[in-house]
Amino acid sequence: MFGIRYRKANPTDYILHFSKGKLAHEGPGLAFFYFGPSATILSVPLASVNIPFVFTEPTADFQTLTVQGQLTYRIADPKRASAMLDFTLDAQGRYSSDQYQKLPERLIYALQTLLRGEVQALPLRAALVRGDDLAARVLDRLKANPEVTQLGVEILNLALLSLRATPEMAKALEAEAREALNQIADEAIYVRRNAAIEQERRIKENELQTDLLVQTKQRELHERELEGEIALETQRAALTDQRTENERKESDARAYALKAVLEPVQGVDWRLLMMLNSQGTDARNTIAMAFQELATNAQKIGELNISPDLLRTLLSAPVQRG
Secondary structure, three states, X not given: OOOEEEEEOOOOEEEEEEXXXXXXXXXXXXXXXXXXXXXXXXXXXOOOXXXXXXXXXXXXXXXXXXXXEEEXXXXXXXXXXXXXXXXXXXXXXXXXXXXHHHXXXXXXXXXXXXXXXXXXXXXXXXXXXXXXXXXXXXXXHHHOOHHHHHOOEEEEEEEEEEEEEOHHHHHXXXXXXXXXXXXXXXXXXXXXXXXXXXHHHHHHHHHHHHHHHHHHHHHHHHHHHHHHHHHHHHHHHHHHHHHHHHHHHXXXXXXXXHHHHHHHHOOOOHHHHXXXXXXXXXXXXXXXXXXXXXXXXXXXXXXXXXXXXXXXXXXXXXXXXX
């Protein structure tokens, strides 16, 4: 009635109400009456917005990299955003133009420009494995971008969800990575075999060391036995020497005693000694000595007469056998 209208905004909408060219109401989620013919209402959305994107950019080694991700932003300065873009509502509460829809496009363009510079500085292999670093650098540069600041936008997050090479290059990289993994597996097998060989070598060394210690102990035991035998033989030799010395002394004593016995009769004729020794013995010994004497002096005897009585006595006497 009479152009008076009522407006109630959502809490996520920042309302700017201009009446006759002057700002009459301002704030999020306002509810107010206004005079339609002279009023201009701007509604700036404050809710965060997610923008998905897919870029295809060349890398430093002239390979194609497909980057897929999502950009999250919100309008932090509604007045600055309204000064750069048209957020005017018509009488039915709809945006009078589609200019406000250009904001995501402008942000995506700025993001693609920054992302292209980062990707072109990296080779394909590095770009595929450094997604987090790439996202962090681009996010910092996007937040400091003058255009973003002029639009009154706050960049909340940048997520790189996928980094993909072309199918042919992906197969080549997979084959190369597969060969590298196979080589690592072969090296692991080689290391394991070397470890087993090294362990066996240590066991053999321990066995040889044990055998060497046993042989050393046996040799020491044998040397001790030889030392004991040598000591025993030395004692035996000393005992033999002592016995020999004792026997020599006994022989010297007997010789001295015999010399003492024989010394008084050294100048006496043996026949006299025999006669002295034969006293009180059998007469035949005396007759034998007589015959021996005759035989000794046979060249001096001219004729020898033996009486029958003497022969009878010799023949009739029994012979004593020792």
